[in-house]
Amino acid sequence: MQEIMMLVQDPAAWVALVTLVVMEVVLGIDNLIFISILTNKLPPESREKARKIGIGLALIMRLALLGTVAWIVKLTTPVFEVFGQSFSWKDMILIAGGLFLLWKATKEIHHTVDPAEQANDAAANAGTTTFAAAIGQILVLDLVFSVDSIITAVGMTPYLSIMVIAVVAAVTVMLVAATPLANFIEKNPTIVMLALGFLMMIGTTLIAQGMGFEVPKGYVYAAMAFSALVEGLNMLARNAKKRKREATKETLH
Template identity: 50%
Template sequence: MAFVELLADPHVWASFLALSAMEIVLGIDNVVFISVMVSRLPKEQQVAARRIGLLLAFVFRVIMLSFITWFIHMTMPIFSIGEYSFSWRDLVLLAGGLFLLMKGTREIHEGIEGDDQGTGAGPVTGSMTAAVLQIAVIDLVFSVDSIITAVGMADHIEVMIAAVVVAIAVMYLASGPVAGFIERHPTTKMLALSFLLLIGAALVADAFHFHIPRGYIYFAMAFSAGVELINVLASRKPRKANAPKVRRKSQPKD
């Protein structure tokens, strides 16, 4: 189908809008992970790391779309263990889920135990190379679900790439505010890390063909984020009742 015909087809526009919305929703996981990872870097490196991470997310998705015929075969079983059959997609999701569980657990442990305290190498002295490599790994995992969704919702690769571009643009706009909010409110970092554990568990479950509807996961994330936002707003209120009152000394009369 010619490009002009694609633009004139209302079904193409409908699939583009639906796929763009779905890709944006699926990108929430990516934004949370990137925001957590860049929070450990010095401020002068955080913007660059976010840009590199989102660029990698875009590149991985476009490369997979370019080899879409081969990519579809990633869902075909390659071996079985007992009653479970595993495809390349299952193995990627399993590895990514375990990585998120390991990374989330380690970050929570360091945040609570304070392993970095007193060493002069606090959480803002992480390696940019290590952060980018970890972002690249999880970008690859999230790209798998993203492209499988694209294949199921659109018939034209041009529509898929356009939807991916829109999703990455929204992720880019959202990643800065999300990372800034996490940096300004340290308690939200623990919440973000718990989201990573939740997403990691969902990916492992998917690898074993036990699908947890993403709507349940995103609702839980939205509800928790809403409660945390209320806590943040409530903590900003001046606590005049607890503030000590200073009494003025009476001036002596002449």
């Protein structure tokens, strides 16, 4: 309690908290995109439940990892070396997560562009095993993003209370934004392809980080923001053309 009172009176602690909350929210976007795309493949009555479970697991996993900060720090210790390149447990987790994202995004793109696959998926998605599989895949990615998130938090502040507040705030934002984002993605097919492209880029970035190549996150998110802006302009143009066609039809009638 005394530590919390000291932090409340420390301007530097407030700056660290705000910065960390922003960082955690940004890192959570990757997790949220994956959850949105995956749960949209479930029957409508199961989607909301799957999102809440997935995001709840993300919060539990992050808080559990925060309780083992000393162990988390050790994940960055090299375990073995290949051709002069050292690999830690963190590196291996990032590489495995990146490969999983690339595989999943590629598979979803294939299903999206192949009508026959879409029909098969619609039939397959009706079973309860699909719900269990979705939660399992969300859990795998939650682990990858949680490790990355907590290691980022540990590197930014030594105070556990600030880390906990930042993580809870970020996951709360994810929980609030999950359904609107998923509904927006579902109603706009072109956004699905854009989001899958984001997942492929994120997967490639995770693999590069695991291999020892530092990829500035600012560049990655700037590219994502630019792509989203271009797609937003395209959507506005398509809606304007649609309204123009409807107005023309009404005039002719």
